[in-house]
Amino acid sequence: MAEAIIVNIVVDKLANIIAKEIQFLGGVGEKVKKAQRELTRIQSCLKDADSKRKLDERVQNWLNELRDVAYCIEDAIDMFFIKVECNKNHTCLQKLKNKPREVYFLHKLGTKLNSIQNELEEISKSRLNYGITALQDIAVGDPVILPVRRTTYSEVDETEVVGLHADRDKILKLLHREETPRRAVITIVGTGGIGKTTLAHIIYKRDKSNTIFLFVCISSAKAKFEYHIMLSVSQQFNLTELLKKMLRQLIDDVPNELDVEGLMSELKKKLSSRRYLIILDDVWQVDVWNHLKNALPDDKNGSRVLITSRSIDVAKSADPIMAPCELNLLDDQKSIDLLLKKALPNQEPSEELASDLLTLANELSKKCEGLPLALVVLGGILSTKDRNYHAWERVFRTMDWHSKGKECMDVLAMSYEDMPYYLKACFLYLALFPEDYQISARRLIRMWVAEGFIPQEERITMEEIAEDYLYELFQRSMIQVSSRHVNGSIKCFQVHDVLRDLAMHKAREENFFMVFSKESDSRKPNKEIRRASFHSLKDSDDSHLRNNLLYLQYTRSLLLFGEYGWSQIPNFRKFRILKVLVLEGVKNHDVDLVRGLEKLVHLKYLGLRGCTIPISKCSFHRMKVLETLDMRGMINDVELPNGLWSIDTLRHVMCYKPFELPETTAKLKNIQTMQWVYFNKKMPLLSNLCKLGIYIPSWGDPILNLTTNLLATLPSLVSLSIDSWYLTMEVVYPKTLPNYQLLQSLYLEGKWPKDVTLDASLFPPHLLKLTLVGSRFEQNPMRELEKLKSLKKLCLEHEVLSDELYNSGEIFCPAGFPVLQNLKLGVLSVKSLTVAEGTMPNLKYINLFKRSIKCHLPPELQHVSITFEHNF
Incomplete structure (x- = not known):
């Protein structure tokens, strides 16, 4: 509703x-x-x-x-x-x-x-x-505050997956079959929602972490793929973008000037003589493989390509010899197993369900016709109900089961109808993003706030309420979490294309928004468009925008996605009542276009990621209600616009290039996020900050007491990043950082002060993530860092060890790290990593700078996933 x-x-x-x-x-x-x-x-x-x-x-x-x-x-x-x-x-x-x-x-x-x-x-x-x-x-008008139900970080547990184990083992054997040295293409085929992507992710994760040997008895020397690439293709197939995404998983910088032929040549050169595994998820067109196959060398070394698709024609075209793996719908027993796993997530397998409830659950599962996505969504609905017959029977009774053949879609439609009113608009909003888009949770939350979807309450921020809304969508299985922050909150997620189609359908019914893409209906709407999103339209396609200007004058959200140049973007004066404006990848240097932004007096969210727009030529004096300015990834012009600091509603300002604050910030009483800020003598005190990034230049007057004064006035700080040529004693002095009871993430870049001995007591008591860059420690830092009892992620980056005084190249972890899950050693000088028995009992992931680093783990950590930034 x-x-x-x-x-x-x-x-x-x-x-x-x-x-x-x-x-x-x-x-x-x-x-x-x-x-x-x-x-x-x-x-x-x-x-x-x-x-x-x-x-x-x-x-x-x-x-x-x-x-x-x-x-x-x-x-x-x-x-x-x-x-x-x-x-x-x-x-x-x-x-x-x-x-x-x-x-x-x-x-x-x-x-x-x-x-x-x-x-x-x-x-x-x-x-x-x-x-x-x-x-x-x-009353609908009464705000609803959800209880905090955030969980700790956990990857998808394969034990929760039902009905895919046989298919998984079959494909794993095909990937490493020695009798097929040629570059073989394995395809997973099935209807939408049957589990193709889930299976592909399991295989990718299993193989990349080298735990495949638990299931396939082959020699480890021949089991390893040197390169792993996985990406989603989707319906809007763009060869240039696809090639760039593949290359970005192999090299750091992909030249922008390369055309399709250049990209294919670069990819082929990089993969030559290497054994690789490439997974292409959600392929709709036969042309995808016809284009890509020339860029993937066949050196007869057992390289593999895995494709998931709904089309059997795609499978046959990709590899006529290799029979496709066709996923089947679940039988009755597997259906009820999956439904109950999702409906009763905290119930032990040994617990028995009342016979009448079990009978009803069987009836409900049969209506899903064995489609895993429908079962998962239905289970999500049941998980929000009381565990009794009357509550579940009402779900069964209120669902429309009469249209034969539509039961599965009825389940998905009911997932929307069953939502409380405050979630429906939030769910529909997700479909404004392109298909298979990795949606940033924080970004989305700020857009929800700007739209007015989130109520304002005392003692809790709107962002925290919105985070609970997002978690409820996850609990209802309406989103698929891709990654989490170290504190367990959702970082990025996707929406299954079937559920996105449902959101698109409901949005059209309710005149909630309209999406324009190459596949969208070119007919003009019959009424004003309240929210509009344009996906990957080239200059030749931008008539969608120009032809619908009359219907866009009352648009509240305007989103433009795609790396293209809009030669005829209308002046923003025509979108006078915009609340949310997202320009992602837009290339336009028209100053007059940017000056039109000055007229958007109702704008609350402005996102300019990856743009080449001269934003510094714009004045923000009239933007009295702006809440978020996201300039991360902007190209060339990254100067802040005039008048920004006169806006007292500002909540989040983010830019990769450091910027200076004014001498007085009396109006910035609502500010929560500031990244990155130049630190100098005029640095004001911002007591409400939750996330702060400071850049301390190596030039200028000494700042002995300034850092201490600043850090002593931020009691609400959750994340702190400091980038400096050297870290002063005041930054790590015990009277500052240890007092931060709420600080969860700490990033320190700069040389550790010689007059301060590294000690665990220097850090906040409840720190979850610690990143140290360029510290140049003279001794093994692990002997102190292991004492951080709450630490879940540790990143030691470039030059964290002094080459002159610590030349053994060995990182030894003798004990401690009781809850550490993720360890990253992006250090060039490290030659080996040794972990003693009983150390890091909860470790799941290790990321090393290069493949040549020797890793010695105790038997209890042999399951740990090991990845490498570089393959030399």
Whole structure:
């Protein structure tokens, strides 16, 4: 019920106007209050309406009418303030009354609100005809705060996977079959949601970590692939981008000027004489392999390509000799096993389920027709219900099972209908990202906040509430987590293409957004587009944007994805009420285009990753509500725009190039993230920061006490990064860092001070992740670092050891590290790593700088996954 979120946003906006600016609206203010009161009454009826929308099409029409009226109110208010802003040279709204043009704007707003009020009254009256009643005790408008249910970091446990073990073992044997020295192509074929990608990830992880020997009895010398590449292809096949992504997994820098032929030549040269495993997930077109095969050398050394696809034609075309592995739907027993694993995640296998509940579970699992994705999603729904017959029977009863052949899609559709109102808009928003896109959780959360999807509460930030929302989507199996932060929170995730299709379908029904791509419908929409996303459109395809300008004037979110040059992007003045603007990979040097950004007075989120846009030519003085500016990865122009520090709503500012803060930051009371900041004598104190990156230049006056003063005023700090040529004693002095009870991640780059002995007591007591770069320690640092009892990830990077005084090249871990899971040694001078028995009992991953480093692990750590940054 995205309508509930939309109405909620408008009610909150009207309440804010009434509280802060109603005195400047004259007689129109009473009309604003009246609209707010009417919408508030309707809010309490939305939950009842949502439960009846499937039973009565008229109820759906009622919701559509309410949604459109709510949009009209928001549009009218936003456009009024834009016109006012354009008609004045200062911010004082008290002078509006005496200006003729602004009086005219007030008159137009009042006339519009009169018309809208009449519609609202008709909508309010008509709900009684449909039997929609107010549910005051569970009003939709009441914010819902989820309990914190974050878990510790854990990879997908293969024991949780049902029905794929035989296929896994079969493919593993094919990968290493000595009788087939040629470059063979193995294909996994099956319908959407059957587990192709899951199986491919299991195989990739198993083989890359060398634990394959537990399952396939072959010699280790012939088992190892020197290179491993895995990437998703998806429907929007772009050969240039595909080749670049493959090369990036082999080399650090891929020249931008290389064309397709150059990329293929470079890839072939890199793979030549090497034994490689390449996994291409989600291949839709036969042309993919026809293009790529010329770039993959066949040196008769047992190299393999693994392809997953829904099309048997893709499999036959790729390798006519090698029979495809066709995944089958699960039988009844495996179906019920998978369903119960997801529905009862904390139940021990030995626990028995009540007979009536087990019978009902069997009936539910049969309706999924053996499709793993449907079973996983249904299990996610059941996991949120009470474990009793009545709760599960209601799920069975309320699902539409009557359309034969559509049971699986009914399960997926119910996963959306079963969501609480506050999750529906959040879920739909995920489909704005391209297919198979790795979505950053923090990025998405900030966009949700900017859109107004997240309520504001005391004693908890909106970002924390949004994180709980995202975790609930994970619990319901609506997202697939790709990686986690060291504290267990979600870092990146994907949306299964079947669930993304569901979100796209629901979004079209509810006029929530529209996506434009090469495959999208070229017909013009029949009403205004509230959110729009453009995916990988070249200059020749940008007519999608130009032809739909009329329908984009009320767009709240505009997302442009793809490394292309937009020769005719319309001036942003045409998108006047944008809240969220994402330009990813856009190449445009038009200064006039950028200056159009200055007109976006309602903008809250601006993302410019990988862009070549002269943002420093833009003034942000009119952007009074901006919350997030993400300039990471911008090319060439990375200077901060003028007027940024006058915005008191700023929450997150991120840029890879260090920037300077103003002398006074009194307005930055909401700031949470600052990366990277130049540290100097004028460095202000920002007491509300949670994440801070500091760059200390090697030049300038001494800063003996400044660092201490700064660090002593950040009690809420969770992540701290310091980059300097050398680390002063004050940075690591025991009276600063150890006092940080909340600090979880610490990054220190710079030479360790000679007058400070490395000691575990120098670090925060609850540190989870520690990265040390260029420390030049004279002794083995492991003897002290092993005492950090909460440390889960340790990264020792470039020149962490002094070449002059520590030349043995051996890293020895004698004891300790009780909870360490991830160890990275990106150190060129290291020749060997030795871990004593009983050390690092929870270790899962080791990443070494080069393959030549000898790794000596005790028997209990033989399962650890070992990867290498370089293959020399």
